[in-house]
Amino acid sequence: MGDLIVLAISCILINNILLAQYLGNCPFLGTSKKMETAIGMAMAVVFVLVLAGVITWITDHYFLKKLNLEYLRTVAFILVIASLVQFVEMFLKKSIPALYAGLGIFLPLITTNCAVMGVCLINVNEEYNFLEALVASFGYAVGFGLALILFAGVRERILLARVPRPLQDTSIALVTAGILSLTFFAFKGMV
């Protein structure tokens, strides 16, 4: 149990997927201009990432490894993620329209979010067991949400600041992300 808590903390803070592992940076910059979109994206990622982490782990463990097809991992994982996203989208549209309205436009973007694929690959490369894979996927997803929402808050403030013209928009956003990453860097000594 203790190990799992340490794993969760390390996934959320120390190895934060956005700021320490450099995964999922396109939506990080793309959806952080407004707080609302950031929250929508963060929730969609938590939802899909946990499901994808569990399902790809099962695929890898019970199909690819049994059949000695590990070299097909990339193809298999991306297909699982793409069909999962499509399925989740259809399911939400039919059964929970309120949630669909909130997450709607962010769901298709998740297929090409490298955070999802990255976490699935990390789970397999680190040879986590089922429970560890579940906790790690959840931890990484929460870390993604945390960093994205924090960053959106900062970016809303930057709109009010007078930024020199060449630095505007993406450029200043990246420098800000660097400073945010520096603060997360301080968690390195924790575990």
Place this chain on the structure above:
Amino acid sequence: MARSIVQEFTKGLWAEVPPFRLVLGLCPTLAVTKSVENGIGMGVATTFVLVCSNVLVSSLRKVIPAKVRIACYIVIIATFVTVVELVMQAYTYPLFLKLGIFIPLIVVNCIVLGRSEAFASKNGIFRSLLDGLGMGIGFTLALSALAAVRELLGTGDLTIWEKPIQVFGPSYQPFSFMVEAPGAFVALGLMLCLMNMVGKK
């Protein structure tokens, strides 16, 4: 507005150079640019996937049904990424280990899917080939440039192929911030700023 064939190739080198102008494919840009060697390796691998998938998507563009096109593109891209993965594992194993998880992640690099969707699905094979090649070379140059800045400041060396070359000499105090994650963000941000300044004039 029809572009000439030469423009199709050169737009990837400056006007639309992927990680800077289009702000796509940032993850590998930030992650692998700790040394020039990694940057070049990643760039070449991505170029290969870009060119092959562009050509295949373009030649199949009349066969693929519009509704399932994204899924088809992803399968095509994933196939070529697997090819790159296996080839690198066989011939450049140390580089394969250094790039690690980022090789399979070329599948979800938005540049590759973006070019298939935005360009190859609407244009002929030869133009798509040039577009892929131009974008790939632009991406490689961008990665190498960023990697050179980070490695020079972060370690004082330049690693072009396997052996580091000492540039600043042994008395240089490494500015190790640059090779860590925060340095990657700041360096890319400042580089974008520089490109904006040059582009304006």
